[in-house]
Amino acid sequence: MSIVDAVEEGPYAGARPSMSRRERERLLEQELDPTLSDDEQKLVTEDDTPVDNILSEKQMRLLTEALYASWSGPPPGPDGAPRSFVAYANVGLYLALNQPPLVPDVLVSLDVEHPEELDEKRDRVYFVWRFGKLPDLVVEIVSNKEGGELSTKRDRYTTIGIPYYVVFDPFHKLGSDTLLVFELVGGHYVRATASFLGPIGLGVTLWRGRFENIDREWLRFCDAKGVVLPTGVERATAEKKRAETAKRRAEAEKRRAEAEKQRAEAEKQRAETEKERADKLAAKLRALGIDPDDV
Numbered sequence: 001m002s003i004v005d006a007v008e009e010g011p012y013a014g015a016r017p018s019m020s021r022r023e024r025e026r027l028l029e030q031e032l033d034p035t036l037s038d039d040e041q042k043l044v045t046e047d048d049t050p051v052d053n054i055l056s057e058k059q060m061r062l063l064t065e066a067l068y069a070s071w072s073g074p075p076p077g078p079d080g081a082p083r084s085f086v087a088y089a090n091v092g093l094y095l096a097l098n099q100p101p102l103v104p105d106v107l108v109s110l111d112v113e114h115p116e117e118l119d120e121k122r123d124r125v126y127f128v129w130r131f132g133k134l135p136d137l138v139v140e141i142v143s144n145k146e147g148g149e150l151s152t153k154r155d156r157y158t159t160i161g162i163p164y165y166v167v168f169d170p171f172h173k174l175g176s177d178t179l180l181v182f183e184l185v186g187g188h189y190v191r192a193t194a195s196f197l198g199p200i201g202l203g204v205t206l207w208r209g210r211f212e213n214i215d216r217e218w219l220r221f222c223d224a225k226g227v228v229l230p231t232g233v234e235r236a237t238a239e240k241k242r243a244e245t246a247k248r249r250a251e252a253e254k255r256r257a258e259a260e261k262q263r264a265e266a267e268k269q270r271a272e273t274e275k276e277r278a279d280k281l282a283a284k285l286r287a288l289g290i291d292p293d294d295v
Contacts, residue, residue: 052090056105056141059168059219060089062211062231063106063139066221069232074110075201084113092125093135095160101125102156106139110200136200138162139219142169150174154182158189164197165189166204168219179206179219196224 052060064087074083087108092101112131128134138157140149147153149167157165165182172178181204182189183197196203207220207228220228230238282292 052105052141053143055170055214056143058212058214059141059170060105062218063087063221064089066229066231066234067108069235070229071202071221073201074199083111085110086112086114086131088126093138094125094127096128102153104135104138105141107135108137108139108200108202109133109135134160134162136162137164137166137197137202139166139168139204141219142167142171142173145173150180154189158184158187164192164200166219170217170219178217179204196222196226 067085067087071085072082073085076082085108087106089106090103091107092103093107094101107126109126109131112133126135140147140153142149149169154165154167161184163184165184167174167180167182169175169178169180179195181192181195181197183192194203195205201224203222203224203226205220205222205226205228206217208217209215211218211231222228285292
């Protein structure tokens with residue numbers, strides 16, 4: 001099956017823009033190929049030039065790290081088998097050899113796997129013709145008004161047919177909305193009515209808290225109930241707190257049991273003392289010729 005077929009027959013086929021097959025063929029003209037062609041060799045897949053600010057860099061890692069640490073993946077298929085995914089931050093998204101790449105701040109693609117080894121150039125970026133499909137979700141973090149997140153960049157994501165597009169605008173550079181979630185419907189992006197993306201099995205939410213010693217409002221992935229997916233550090237911290245709480249509970253239970261034991265021993269001692277006193281009194285009564293049972 002060609003890339004065109006995979007795109008047109010995929011789970012979001014009904015949401016794709018109304019483009020002719022030839023137009024889509026020109027857009028996605030490469031087939032899955034285990035070798036790196038001469039044309040691919042010429043592509044600049046990385047330039048090692050910082051392109052974003054520290055806050056954006058942390059925000060990207062927060063999103064991707066939490067997915068790998070805590071997300072079990074998209075909803076199982078009809079056979080109940082788990083499904084794979086990849087999540088990348090600031091990685092080139094190549095649609096065709098003759099087009100410059102898009103570089104989403106974060107992309108999530110379902111039912112694909114990245115290679116075990118990333119030494120080869122062909123494995124270090126998202127070549128659509130090699131992964132066999134477009135990403136299912138892209139996230140853009142707004143730093144200024146120059147990125148075109150709600151204009152040129154959104155238009156291009158619409159044209160190629162990315163099913164879900166999320167824009168996080170923490171400094172309100174583009175308007176009053178901090179979080180915008182778009183869904184591709186009939187070839188156009190419309191504001192999603194919910195922040196949980198059912199077909200993906202993943203949601204987005206705003207969360208105020210501390211990440212890497214910075215307290216602020218962050219964009220987080222979440223489950224259907226709105227509970228954020230924790231990072232590995234958060235999971236370890238929560239587990240440590242649970243263990244400490246369990247330890248304190250066990251120690252408190254031990255102290256309670258010891259106190260109960262001491263109370264029981266004191267009660268036993270009191271009963272023995274009372275019996276001893278009663279026996280002495282009965283003996284004195286008998287010595288006086290009095291039956292203690294008649295008293």
